[in-house]
Amino acid sequence: MKVYGTRRPCPRCNGQKMTKHPANPREVQICCTCDGLGSISEQQSLWLKAGADLKQFRIEHGLHLKDFAGMLHIKECDLTDMEYGRKQPISMDELLVIL
Numbered sequence: 001m002k003v004y005g006t007r008r009p010c011p012r013c014n015g016q017k018m019t020k021h022p023a024n025p026r027e028v029q030i031c032c033t034c035d036g037l038g039s040i041s042e043q044q045s046l047w048l049k050a051g052a053d054l055k056q057f058r059i060e061h062g063l064h065l066k067d068f069a070g071m072l073h074i075k076e077c078d079l080t081d082m083e084y085g086r087k088q089p090i091s092m093d094e095l096l097v098i099l
């Protein structure tokens with residue numbers, strides 16, 4: 001599998017490299033999805049999509065990050081990384097086996 005292919009604009013910051021601070025919209029911070037690069041790899045864009053599905057699954061089941069991470073036997077911060085596409089997310093197939 002080709003990992004370092006075409007890069008695409010980061011969907012979180014739209015290539016701006018910075019995002020608004022969640023708690024204080026007047027402050028900007030380095031985009032945590034692309035790490036301030038403004039673009040993401042093809043692989044990361046797949047992770048982002050899978051991570052969004054994972055997050056949707058969690059929210060649909062009314063689970064908090066901490067509880068869901070506990071069910072998956074992973075750390076809360078790893079789950080956050082997965083949901084934001086910074087780490088390879090657990091696939092839906094794997095999820096159904098675990099749960």
Ligand SMILES: [Zn+2]
Nearest residue numbers: 010013031034
């Ligand atoms: Zn970004």
